[in-house]
Amino acid sequence: MSGQVTISIWIFVLLVIVAAVAILDRILIPSxxxxxxxxxxxVLDEIGTRLDIEIRPFQLTKRQVLIDRLVYDPxxxxxxxxxAAEHAMPQEVAQGKVMTYxxxxxxxxxxxxxxxxxxxxxxxxxxxxxxxxxxxxxxRAYAHIDPDSTVVFVMNHRxxxxxxxxxxxxxxRTTLSYAVGEWAKIWPxxxxxxxMGAFFVxxxxxxxxxxxxxxxxxxxxxxxxxxxxxxxxxGLSRDGRLQAPKLGLVDYMLRDFDRTADRDIVFIPVGINYxxxxxxRSLLRTLDRxxxxxxxxFVVWTTTRFISHSLMLMILSRWRRYGYACVNFGRPLSxxxxxxxxxxxxxxxxxxxxxxxxxxxxxxxxxGIAAVLPVLPVPLVATVFLESTEAGMDILAxxxxxxxxxxxxxAAGAPVFEVPRSTRARTIADAVAFLQLRRLIAADGRIFKVxxxxxxxxxxxxxxxxxxx
Numbered sequence: 001m002s003g004q005v006t007i008s009i010w011i012f013v014l015l016v017i018v019a020a021v022a023i024l025d026r027i028l029i030p031s032x033x034x035x036x037x038x039x040x041x042x043v044l045d046e047i048g049t050r051l052d053i054e055i056r057p058f059q060l061t062k063r064q065v066l067i068d069r070l071v072y073d074p075x076x077x078x079x080x081x082x083x084a085a086e087h088a089m090p091q092e093v094a095q096g097k098v099m100t101y102x103x104x105x106x107x108x109x110x111x112x113x114x115x116x117x118x119x120x121x122x123x124x125x126x127x128x129x130x131x132x133x134x135x136x137x138x139x140r141a142y143a144h145i146d147p148d149s150t151v152v153f154v155m156n157h158r159x160x161x162x163x164x165x166x167x168x169x170x171x172x173r174t175t176l177s178y179a180v181g182e183w184a185k186i187w188p189x190x191x192x193x194x195x196m197g198a199f200f201v202x203x204x205x206x207x208x209x210x211x212x213x214x215x216x217x218x219x220x221x222x223x224x225x226x227x228x229x230x231x232x233x234x235g236l237s238r239d240g241r242l243q244a245p246k247l248g249l250v251d252y253m254l255r256d257f258d259r260t261a262d263r264d265i266v267f268i269p270v271g272i273n274y275x276x277x278x279x280x281r282s283l284l285r286t287l288d289r290x291x292x293x294x295x296x297x298f299v300v301w302t303t304t305r306f307i308s309h310s311l312m313l314m315i316l317s318r319w320r321r322y323g324y325a326c327v328n329f330g331r332p333l334s335x336x337x338x339x340x341x342x343x344x345x346x347x348x349x350x351x352x353x354x355x356x357x358x359x360x361x362x363x364x365x366x367x368g369i370a371a372v373l374p375v376l377p378v379p380l381v382a383t384v385f386l387e388s389t390e391a392g393m394d395i396l397a398x399x400x401x402x403x404x405x406x407x408x409x410x411a412a413g414a415p416v417f418e419v420p421r422s423t424r425a426r427t428i429a430d431a432v433a434f435l436q437l438r439r440l441i442a443a444d445g446r447i448f449k450v451x452x453x454x455x456x457x458x459x460x461x462x463x464x465x466x467x468x469x
Contacts, residue, residue, distance in 0.1 A: 055111065055175055058224035059197060062106040070102045070217055071095065079212040092114055094209065101213040109178065109197040112177055122168035129161070130274065130325035134169055135374065135415060143329055145266050147332075150225045152253065154365045155270035156373065157231040158464070159277045161325070163198075166270065167231060169327055177221060179249060203307045205235060218252040225263055225431045229270075232362055238283045240463030242370055245362035247355060254346040254361075255354060259339040269330035269368030272416070273464050275323025275378035275434065284456055287388075323434055326374035328415050334369070375409055375416040375465050377431035382461040383469065385441060385450050392449035395429060413466045 058066075059413055070076065076098060084094040126132050145151065153176065155166065167176055178198040192198075199217065203208060221228065234246035253265060277283070313319040339345065344357055384401045385393075393401070403424055409416050419427050432448060435441045440454045450458060 017231065024206050032126045051069070056225045058221065058226055059109045059175070059177075060111075061397055063106055066220075067099070067102045067373035069105060070220065071098050073216045073220075076212060076216055079209055097209060098213055101210050102217075105199050105201075105214060105217050107194045107197050107199045109175070109177075112173075114197060119168065122164045124170050126161075126165050126325065129322055130165075131321060131323065131373075132165070132169070133324055133326040135326060135328045135372075135418070145332055145334075146264055148225065149264035149266045150222050151227045151332075152222075152231045152265060152267050153227075153270050153329075154232055154267050154369065155229065155238050155272055156369050157233050158237070158240075158272055158274060159279055161274070161278060162231075162272055165272065165325055166327060167249075175227060177226050178229050178233075181235070188463040191338075210445065215252045215255075218249060221255055222253045222261060222265065232366060236279065236283060238287050240460035241466060242366060242373070245359075245366050247358050247362055250353065250362055250365075251358045252318075254335070254358060257335060257339075257346045259336045259345065265335040267335070267365055267370055269333075269365055271328040271330065271369050271371075272326070273374040273376050274325045274378065275376050275431070276438075277460075278322075280457060280460055284460055320437075323378055323431070324376045324417060326417060328372035330368045330372040333365070367419050370467050371413075372415055373464065373467075374404075375414050375468065377417060377427050379461045379464045380405060380409075380436060381428060381431040381435060382440075383465060385435075385448075386455075386458055386462050387469075389427050392444065392447035394446045394448070398432055398448065399425050409465075409468055412468055414465070420441045 080091055080094045080098055082090045083097075087094075087363070153166065155162065167178075175197055179201045180193055181201060181203055201214065205211065228248050232245035232250065233243040234248075235243075237243055240387045257265060270363055333334065338361070342357075346357065347356055349357060380402055381398065384398060384405060388401070390397075406416055406424070417427075432441070434460075436443060436448070440451055440457055441448050442451045
């Protein structure tokens with residue numbers, strides 16, 4: 001029993017690996033899962049007492065279960081058969097494509113990551129970059145929303161900061177599930193986005209099989225009461241104006257909606273505006289068809305340089321936030337009430353008629369967004385400069401015109417940023433200084449005028465409130 005056994009080094013290494021895997025599988029991984037599950041349950045118990053819209057069981061279901069439900073959905077199975085017949089391929093191959101689509105779309109919501117990490121990061125980033133304001137929250141209107149209904153925030157899309165800003169502001173009331181474009185499908189960002197409850201969308205995909213899988217997932221999430229955030233414009237506004245709505249996601253939510261049997265769907269218009277949009281010049285550049293496209297390396301280098309410069313300003317205590325970022329929440333629109341008012345049953349309409357009605361509804365939602373789109377200092381002062389027929393103005397003329405425009409906008413019902421009258425002049429002067437710092441306007445002594453090369457950028461900001469002029 002005290003003898004020795006000699007074995008090859010590769011067998012010894014193999015035995016060590018097998019032993020390590022066994023220890024991980026039997027001891028460490030179960031212990032880690034138990035520890036993480038305990039913390040997640042503690043977070044769920046804590047936030048369950050303060051959320052206005054509770055986390056749905058659908059969001060806590062294992063991701064693989066949701067993927068299987070989606071892949072074997074009866075309508076998806078019919079789409080697989082049709083697709084396989086049209087493309088002369090075995091159904092197993094078509095089903096493999098569907099499995100790929102489902103894994104791409106279905107999120108893996110993690111409550112601990114959402115509320116303990118994601119919320120903290122979103123709050124810090126939003127408050128670091130902007131003076132964040134929330135407005136037009138009609139408590140009485142929201143108090144009448146059935147807590148069992150599916151709430152859908154519909155909002156304009158001005159910046160990729162929208163995801164962070166609205167998630168941070170809504171986190172005290174609910175969790176949000178976003179549709180995110182393919183730009184975010186890079187490791188490890190895509191893992192974080194999925195854990196935050198968002199799902200990826202191929203916005204320009206014309207593949208009918210993919211569209212059916214996406215449609216059925218949105219139908220499942222909507223029917224199960226998952227609170228969602230939708231950008232009806234379908235992408236970032238390139239020129240600063242509100243864009244015509246895309247009908248896809250709203251149609252997916254409503255095409256099988258039964259107002260007598262399904263839970264209510266409540267759309268809440270949300271207006272977002274910034275004194276500075278981080279992507280403003282990049283967005284304007286895409287409007288020029290003749291300009292050369294920037295390389296991926298140029299984008300990375302520019303972004304890195306921008307972040308480095310900002311960090312240096314913070315270290316030197318010369319950092320200035322980018323003005324105001326404001327989110328206004330409008331009046332909720334109940335689909336049960338809307339269908340009763342119009343006599344519509346979306347699940348019984350023919351395709352062409354349904355699209356007509358969805359377009360009318362989407363137009364109404366965009367009108368609701370426009371009605372609550374905040375009027376902030378920089379867009380206001382940019383409008384003053386662009387509407388001025390003079391070659392230049394001094395600060396007193398700018399303040400006088402701005403205050404007159406504020407009074408006109410308020411009289412028209414526009415949601416103008418709220419500052420006391422005693423500080424209006426200071427707020428307007430700060431906006432002028434901000435535009436001068438960004439070289440959008442130039443100073444000649446005490447006279448300010450539009451920088452000739454930056455008129456398009458001023459137009460971009462003025463366009464955000466153009467519908468009020």
